[in-house]
Amino acid sequence: MTSPRSETVIGNARIVLADRVIEHGWVAVTGGRIAEFGEGDAPAGSEDAAGDLIMPGLIELHTDHLEAHYQPRPKVFWDPLAAVVSYDAQLATSGITTVLDSLRVGSDEGVTDGRLAEAITAAREAGLLRSDHFLHLRCEIPMPNVLDQMHELIGRPDVRLMSLMDHTPGQRQFRDEGKLREYYRGKGGSSDAELDVMFARRTAYQKVHAADNLREIVTQAHAHEIPLASHDDTTGENVIDAIRDRVSVAEFPTTIEAARGLHEAGIGILMGAPNVVRGGSHSGNIAAVDLAREGMLDILSSDYIPSSLLMAALQLPGHVPAIDLASAVRTVTKAPAEAIGLADRGEIAAGKRADLIRVHVARDVPVVRSVWREGERVA
Secondary structure, three states, X not given: OOOOOOOEEEEEXXXXXXXXXXXXXXXXXXXXXXXXXXXXXXXXXXXXXXXXXXXXXXXXXXXXXXXXXXXXXXXXXXXXXXXXXXXXXXXXXOOEEEEEEEEXXXXXXXXXXXXXXXXXXXXXXXXXXXXXXXXXXXXXXXXXXXXXXXXXXXXXXXXXXXXXXXXXXXXXXXXXXXXXXXXXXXXXXXXXXXHHHHHHHHHHHHHHHHHHHXXXXXHHHHHOOOOEEEEOOOOHHHHHHHHHOOOOEEEOOOOHHHHHHHHHOOOEEEEEHHHHHHOOOOOOOOOHHHHHHOOOOOEEEOEOOOOHHHHHHHHHHHHOOOOOHHHHHHOOOHHHHHHOOOOOOOOOOOOOEOOXXXXXXXXXXXEEEEEEEOXXXXX
């Protein structure tokens, strides 16, 4: 075999393709793209992967973990540029080469994540980022300031997804108001009296603002050709609304009934990777593995723990024997790429971006050994 013309050749690896796994093979990269791949021994001079997995870089559609770097403690705010750089490093070493940073749009605290959007741009322009960053606008539709904040961000070229969120107590994710109280007690130490005031305010906001805000957000998303996601669909009525609004992705449906309706409508279902790793939802809703067994899990998201994305994908075949490794990896690579129109990445195929990760697994824990973004080693 003659050596292909390439900048990098990785051999002695298990190569995870979109439809199968090459148990012993190699992949060659040139000009930041996949040049070719094959089975058997690699050409001379290749990098030895020592039998580790070589798979496409992971693609994350919904993570708000940047907030943990920006506000590491209640009322403590870190330098936004430093927060972005630290967060980006964690993503890359978790195997995530493309990420949609989920930013809040609409808040009853009167704040926006606009400073973080600016910091992401500054980090990108300064060449500080290892992963490829886009934006996901999480629009809290009942909030009176959501439209003003949306208009500040929607014209940015890096906005690739918008989600329709409504965390009003007593419905969707927090049908059980007690779960919402537990969340806020743990997050900020709020008292029940303070939460009573907050919940009453949010309920009032929903009655006054939600319907008009929703229509404008949906209109603007379609006008800017930005894919829409629904969030925490629970009832048949929620499914009807998602179909009406022409959403592409349904994030974290909370019931099997809602998931079935969304699936039958051809809407991709996204669930949390922590849900898979932990064995269930922290809010007491439907388990991601149960949806996978029903053939209704399309995409996984790390949500609040970046490392969970790779862990969940590798654990999924053990939970659901009908899902093989290639199929599981698609939920964190090819499927999310297709959901937001990134056709240039998400699989090991000739001509695709050489966004690759080398993964070693020991004691059932995956460790990312190497990361390449467009053929360049970044971690």
